[in-house]
Amino acid sequence: MLDLLSQSQAKAALQTLAARAATHVDLSTDLLSLVVCLKDAGRKGTLEAFAARAAAQVEGTTSEGIAQLLRALREKWAEEAWAEEAVQTLTAPAAAHTDLQDLYGVVDLLSEMTKAGKQNAVQVLATRAAEHAPLTDAYRVGALLSQLTEAGQSDAVRKLLGRRLVEQVGALPSQRLASLDSRLAGAAARPVVLPETIVVDRGKVFVSRAFTAACESLGISIQPAPPHAPTAKGIVERTFGTINALFCQRLPGYTGSDVTRRGPDTEKDACYSVTQLQDLLDEWLVHYHHRPHEGLWHPMMPRKALTPNQTWAALVAVAGYVPVPLTGRDYLELIPVRWQAITAAGIRIHHRTYDADLLAPHRGRSSPVAGRGGKWEIHYNPHDVRQVWVRLPDGELTEIPWIHRDHVHRPFDERTWQHIRTQAIDGNHGDAEQ
Template identity: 75%
Template sequence: MSVRRGGRPVLQVGAHVRFRDRVWQVIAVAGQQVHLAGETGEDETVVAGHLFADPCFTIVGAEMPQAVTQWGLFETAPEEARRKALAWQRHIREVESGLPGGTDSGGVPRAEYDPDRFTLAQREEAKAAELTAIGFGPVSRTTVQRMRLAYRKQGLWGLVDHRTTRRPVPTGRTDERVITAIEEALRCQRGRSKGTVKGLMPLVTQILTDRHGRGTVTVPSQATFYRLVHQLAGPAEHPHRPARTLPSPAGRRAFTPTVALRPGEQVQVDTTRLDVLAVFDDGTTGRPELTIAIDVATRAILAAVLRPAGTKAVDAALLLAEMAVPHPARPTWPNALRLAHTQLPQLQGLMTLDERLQGAAARPVVVPETIVVDRGKIYLSTAFSAACETLGISVQPTPPHAPAAKGIVERTFGTINALLCQHLPGYTGSDVTRRGPDAETEACFSVAQLQDLLDEWLIHYHHRPHEGLRHPTLPKKALTPNQMWAALIAVAGHVPLPLSGSDYLELLPVRWQAITERGIRIDHRTYDHDVLIPYRGQPSPVTARGGKWEVHTNPHDARQVWIRLPDGHLTEIPWIHRDHIHEPFNSATWQHIKTITARHGDRDTHEADLADALDQLMRRAQTSTATAGEQRLITRTAPLKTPPPAADHRTPHTPGPQADGWDDDSLDDLDDPPDDPEQADGEEETLDDGDAPVPYTGLGLYDPAQEALNW
């Protein structure tokens, strides 16, 4: 049989699967080895990664994983529509599993929603009556069934009332014959000197008269005509716009030990200031903020992120993606810290899942079932909750004023300070009485350099015996986190399906950008591709963002971005100089290149000079001719953090050279207009750490924050 754990299906003993166009039954799971028995008596042993990668692989009788919520679109819906969708989500879960929080939330189902006593149709009928009684309006069983199926297919986005997100028709109810005439008049004016919009009206009137007869089609008013021309004219043909390019085609409580029996069952996340001083970008010194996620069952630190100050919800959401994908090893790390050289056969079997694991660090990768957080605003924000929802992760806040509820992560901070920070210059001690008189003058590492040291130390940590990890057959031997991980995977009896590349892209930070005639312009980098031709200079259908387009970026690899086109899918758009840069680079490396490269010529020439300087820096680092500062900078760059491009990805389209005499700075302003004076780079974060959580009060639903008070 197959069950769903944390919103995602799992494979366990007894399940029937389709593999190689045949049906098999799982008879054993040992590490990454899955033993299958065929219908005719034969048996076969398959590596889990090879089994999942089979094109026809399915779990017979199991629901497919729920699609990742398109959060960039969900937040464009009105607030009232989002609240109602979240309320519907709780009701749908209660109909399906008997509990508003889902199967794994615990508790006793209400009598009318007990799956053991009533059929699904009866539970839907009961829910329709309840929703009608509490003020949802007249709700029928058919409506409940329709909403339930929409949630299975589209996730949270399927529960939104799409009447509130309906995209307006640019031309309204204007006669199609008038629209055709205006488009033809615009085509006739291509290549000619531009006049005014008012001067275009006689031409349109003449076209209508020639085709349909005098007075047959009424010409719209002047205001309507101006609006239609503004909507239909391209950037290069609008009478009031300068053409840049040729026209384009279309209280205190008793301490309770935390127990977890399988990897990923419970992960504790928290943020604190590190006990070491760092040199910030402005030259001042201070203690950076450290956010970590630790697995309770194995004490494995799944992710650790350092920020100068003010950790945001987008950082917490990116932390989830860091847990679910392989963590790459730095080029300067010894081979003993790589997954390919580990002595644990269970961890070596993971390398069959993805070729990136050949160069990955020897530390676990997992999609958690439950995340325990405190009541910090970044963890109670809609951004973090939405990222957890897309992965089927349950978020459980701790009771107020109860640090022992997540004592494991609190103790881990002490371990990091004791084993790493006290050996670094600028160590502050645990309090002011332990601080040396010259701690500020000793500080010499930047936040990025401390992150690099922390990443390498974490690999050593996973190979270090932990006194809290014991195996029942070896009670006197302390195991390492990696050894405990391998031991628990072998006895858990299931293998969670791995996170797909598209899911990872949905979790990346989002910014809203315009598509100009040259492509997408971000921080002196131009991203362009032939697929953008029909959308150059055109507004996005998402009117809630002022016509800008939803762009996903990877802060660890700036060689490409992903844009959501009208088909709803994320399309990769490469940097126009990506073929010249064969190694990933992050924003810190790019800012260093911009600092040392003088500007000569126009904008295109300057961008090419930046790309060449970046390539030369990476070549010097590979040939060991780089300076000590450059080597430290380049080893901080996290390689291969994004999924590889699709096989059918076309060659990027590179715009032609810019004419001399143009004002490059003004063009940059046109490409990336900032909506907020405080956002000088034009970036708009869609994940706001200040958002308050959407309450579930007033509907009689399960509230995890209220449940935490009963711990």
Template identity: 90%
Template sequence: MTARRNARPSVKVGAQVRFRGVKWQVVALSGQVIHLVGPDGGGEAVLAGYLFADPGFSVIGADVPQAAPQWGLFETAPATAREKAMAWQRHVREVECGLAGGPGSAGAVREHYDPERHTLAEREQAKAEELTALGFGRVSRTTVQRMRLAYRKQGLWGLLDHRTTRSSSPTGRSDERVVAAVREALRRRRGRSKGTINGLFPLINQILEDQHGPGTVPVPSQATLYRLVTTLARPGELPSGPVRQVPASVEGRAFTPATALRPGEQVQIDTTRLDVLALFDDGRLARPELTIAVDVATRAILAAVLCPSATKAVDAALLLAEMAVPHPARPTWPDILRMDHARALPHQRLATLDERLAGAAARPVVLPETIVVDRGKVFVSAAFTAACESLGISVQPAPPRAPTAKGIVERTFGSINALFCQHLPGYTGSNVTRRGPDTEKDACYSVAQMQDLLDEWLVHYHHRPHEGLRHPMMPRKALTPNEMWAALVAVAGYVPVPLTGRDYLELLPVRWQAITPGGITIHHRTYDADLLAPHRGQASPVAGRGGKWEIHYNPHDVRQIWVRLPDGELTEIPWIHRDHVHRPFDERTWQHIRTQAVDGNHSDTKQHEAALADALDQLMRRVTSGHATTTERALMARTAHRPLPPARDGDHGTEAPAGSPAQQGDAGNDDSIDDLDNLPDDDPSPAPATGFGLYNAHEEADKW
């Protein structure tokens, strides 16, 4: 009996191998170490795994091993073709070793196929004559030899009649020039509104004429063109497809899920409209806009802010500060929602690092390392990127039209709508087909009330098991975001980040203005204070700005600005008529007042500005009393619940001006400004600007 054929080659003493493109000889084996001698007599000891991993490694003189059987492909062939291939396998084995079952199988060797009595060529000729007699057709010795070599290289897959396994072309026998024209027509329409398939036919004809000349390429029938368009179109391109299409961003692009191994390694931020109606301050019912930040490692919602109108760049910048500080627990919340009662969180160990956690809500606190945003103008604005740079955060824009790049935050929006919004009055559903007939009548919560409900629900959310969070030691148990945070904090550590009121001011947008003898003038508003006296008419020490001074402002409340004086600190400068206007207003509201003002003699600029301030106050009172126009109500709704407090002067060791909000901030801790509308007409006291809409930022700054 001959030795077994097609066995795996082996490396043994005396064998020659090819390694690094050079022929070596094996001289010794010591455990996993193989000692080689090169053609120049030099020796080298190589680990077996390293030797076998070399792309050019081979055992010289060894038989080529038979390929592993491709059972998956083999099963795709018709049954008759598989049966014939199995029959050929038995005949090929008998030619090679004399036994139909292969080397070592049971049975007797037939006389014509005995390797000890007949050569391989004689055995192949005998098999050809036998197969011809059995009805395999006219089989020659060359055919037997070809099948034997195919079996040696490809196994059973090589013995199949591949005419039965050929895949048909999706375009059939269509002219390649017509196929190219159809692809080009689909490419040109991509990204535009969808039309009918028949609407593509004129474009296809035009492309053929432009590229090959009129009448050069025969145009197939409409049925053929229809079949080509249907076959070549990508998912979501056909107008007859389902309403929910595959996003165009995933076409031709591999999808890689986002992974992170520590809290804050990657945070995804996005904005969307909630599927619930809220009552705005102007009496309108509309869907508020929600901006959230989700930590990839823990699936924790680090910050969530509701806005009545479109999110501004300053809103996104302030969202960063919300992530880095503990969220205080409300007095009405159950104890289980407080961090000191949450068993999943390492409260005692963390409290030694940050005493504020004693009264904090049971939610993770994370400072992001990298933030993934879309390419919306809010997130690529100078205010947002400057805020990230000041906090040491890297901004990673997602690829264009690629919602899967922020799949986690997109999915979190769905969870909020399904777990939170659908249980609120005024829920609209995900589309008009799921909306109730009396949704507008059910809506009863304002944006501020909905924000309070959302803050409390978020604490419950972090106690809810998440199927995407698994511990390596407990892979079958779904962890909550709090449990995952606790597990990763033990590995990554916890470093509190001090954020003061001054840090919030640094996150505001910047502009450059001159300090004139009359103060600082911006859009016909004058900002002035006694502390500007030494700097009136003086150039700024900042070179390259033409003598202008650095000004920080809040787009939602232009009643005050902050100027950076030579001491390097931001100092608040109020509008000279701030005491006369008791509610925040933005630039759009101010421009509306200016356009509605009666034309007259504007030579006296001070009197004109005072008249504008009085008109602005009257507008706010009309909105409060319900007598404002639709345009006026819409203007004032944009600034509702978005005040920004100034920094505590105690943060940088300077005295606050008398009557400034820095001194009045201790008067109360109300986060809302709704009560300011009910002030009597003769009350001249200015409105204290406190709170970010979520918590008191002054008290927050003092705790650091």
């Protein structure tokens, strides 16, 4: 519209528009553009009135808008008494009530207050920001810390912000997860991480079919370390050292790495089963994840050692975390696998026969999986051998029961089966099948 008017008419219209805007514009949304308009209009009386209005309604304004207004007053009318009075009128309520959601705006406002020499207002705003400003963006928090230092704020204010960072970093997202689904209330306290890659040595368990199949089903790549090269997996070796130093050597029966580190009666003191040792290790791991590590630190607190749980929570806050519980089918994919033929009698494993009517079309036939000699993919639970699962041509794992399962009402494992078989053989004079 102003393009259609003469220069004098445009100037008069701009001044009229500025005067109306100063008294009627919404300070919470249009403050930045209004400051530019008032500066261009060159009407100090209008800007003075506007500054007074902004001071009276500062709770509805943004910190960036107040910073822009202070900058306009300082740069355009720095030598005039009314501008200094307007700055004085504006800084105190702005420091006490301006919005803190935009940390960059808070940093800008602190900078303008510092340049204006309003140290009391700087102290008030800095303390408010340290206590209540959102700390979700590391770069903005870093800018705030730098500005606090530049503004000459006391260590107390910066330590206050540091304590909030530590508390926030250490807060696992359990409440948020539990609010999504009540069933996650227990699991949220024990977050499960699915890594992208696992670096392993060449131990049998790590190159076994069960381990590689489990990683494949979860989308985890396996990176075997070169043989006889501990430096290729330094983090793993360091973990072994930590477990030995902080866990194993504190247990009775610890044999140590050589005789100089061994107790006098290790065999006599050995009193834990493998299951009990696993329970003790699980309990120790809980404490380990709450133990500060010198190698873990936050970019905003480089001198503060963090715990693994605190680091995990910090990364969750940045990268996000969507808990996807494993389904029953997922667990079936993770249990051990073997390859067996489907005979006329069904599937035979360790003298047990598994059979069901749905195997009828596949009896005596080869599996469609190449390279397995016609055998079928069988998943089994070593802790409960009453049933197995076979992968049929449709790709699904289908449960096949042991033919005597209806007579056994409790789970039993392979060791129990072998013991019962041995007793049966002895009692039937070597007739294993009987």
